Amino acid sequence: MTKDNQTKDKQTDDRPSDGKLNNSQSQLIRELVADLEPSPQRIGFAALSVIWIAMAVTIVTVAMLALGPIRPGAVDQLLNHPQFTLEMFFGVTSVACFTLSGFAQSIPGIRSRTITRWAWAMCALWVATIMLGFIFPWAEASMLGKREHCTVEAYIYFMPTVVVALWLQQRRYPLYATRAAISAGMAAGLIPAIGMQLACMYEPGHILEFHVAPLVAEVCAVVLLSQAWQRLR
Amino acid sequence: MNNHTADEQRWSSWLASAQKGDGTAYEALLTEITPAIKSYLLVCFGQFEHIDDCVQESLLAIHQGRHTYDSQRPFRPWMFAIIRHRTIDLLRKSSPKLSPKEGTSVVPISDEIEAQNVDWNLYIDGSRLLKGLSNTLREPLILTKIHGLSTRECASQLGVSENVVKVRVHRGIRQLRLLWEADSP
Numbered sequence: 001m002t003k004d005n006q007t008k009d010k011q012t013d014d015r016p017s018d019g020k021l022n023n024s025q026s027q028l029i030r031e032l033v034a035d036l037e038p039s040p041q042r043i044g045f046a047a048l049s050v051i052w053i054a055m056a057v058t059i060v061t062v063a064m065l066a067l068g069p070i071r072p073g074a075v076d077q078l079l080n081h082p083q084f085t086l087e088m089f090f091g092v093t094s095v096a097c098f099t100l101s102g103f104a105q106s107i108p109g110i111r112s113r114t115i116t117r118w119a120w121a122m123c124a125l126w127v128a129t130i131m132l133g134f135i136f137p138w139a140e141a142s143m144l145g146k147r148e149h150c151t152v153e154a155y156i157y158f159m160p161t162v163v164v165a166l167w168l169q170q171r172r173y174p175l176y177a178t179r180a181a182i183s184a185g186m187a188a189g190l191i192p193a194i195g196m197q198l199a200c201m202y203e204p205g206h207i208l209e210f211h212v213a214p215l216v217a218e219v220c221a222v223v224l225l226s227q228a229w230q231r232l233r
Numbered sequence: 234m235n236n237h238t239a240d241e242q243r244w245s246s247w248l249a250s251a252q253k254g255d256g257t258a259y260e261a262l263l264t265e266i267t268p269a270i271k272s273y274l275l276v277c278f279g280q281f282e283h284i285d286d287c288v289q290e291s292l293l294a295i296h297q298g299r300h301t302y303d304s305q306r307p308f309r310p311w312m313f314a315i316i317r318h319r320t321i322d323l324l325r326k327s328s329p330k331l332s333p334k335e336g337t338s339v340v341p342i343s344d345e346i347e348a349q350n351v352d353w354n355l356y357i358d359g360s361r362l363l364k365g366l367s368n369t370l371r372e373p374l375i376l377t378k379i380h381g382l383s384t385r386e387c388a389s390q391l392g393v394s395e396n397v398v399k400v401r402v403h404r405g406i407r408q409l410r411l412l413w414e415a416d417s418p
Binding site: 024030032044106 | 251252253254256259260263264267268285288289292293294296297298299300301303306307310311312313314315318
């Protein structure tokens, strides 16, 4: 620090020293410049979303297959029953939108309202097409493929993926961290829920109670986790 | 090339250099954006007690979030998003007992003056954002956050309960944030 700056530091009045900045502003700027370190450029939120989805789907798929096979005929049902295909399309699109929303919200200045609204709309359509199965079932209700602890599995698969998502968000600078965390929580919760559409029995009541309902508890948990994380920072 | 475009290119370039550790570029950036931040807040809110705090908090937040700036994207939306967030946060947390800034054209409210007789234009003159609020939300916000009345004093002036004041201030700040986001570059 130069002698000139040291003299300015000793001034106690706050009158602008150069006509534009006052002394406290000048001092703050000097401190921030002194604190400057090279900061590595982070990858964009779109690329980050792709990477996180790939990681989360891999973890959930490997874990699910390790604990049991997928429902017999599930792939055939996906390819040959348009109602089921549409349902899965809405679910997968919702995951993509929530992921993009969550990571976009971790960077200041990126408008994310539209993608977030799309995410919720796709999620609502996913649930609606499941509920349509009560009135227009595309397949006979069956317990074929039932997993004994599908809800517990969903919670277990949710945890590591959401922690990674929140950590990635916090490494950036989310201005509204709780909102960003909710999007991340929805994405992390939907992946195992959609996975169970293929891995567990298909019956609308079972799906809503044991695969979809956990999302509520998961989002509540992620809000608490996000707020605790922010306090610890 | 207009001023905004020139500023945009210069600030973007300086921050990109600062991300690599260039202190000179960073100092030039912070020195130039500081009065710009204050001017922006003056246009949005007029003169208020916390304006210098908001400027400093904005600089700190820009420093903390500087690694998130992508030089392929415009600089101003990134910067203004941070400024909006810190200002609204400070406004939300500010103590209601603070006095209006000396030298502002504020009419003191005494027990003898009915709230409805106060010339609200003296408070909102120059404040683009406050003008966008409804009277119901603007009055308690100005009384508590800018003039510095307590919730109880404000409730007494407006003839409503303290809970109503708290709800209206909360809604006012929320509406202010939405107006600001819609209004911003």
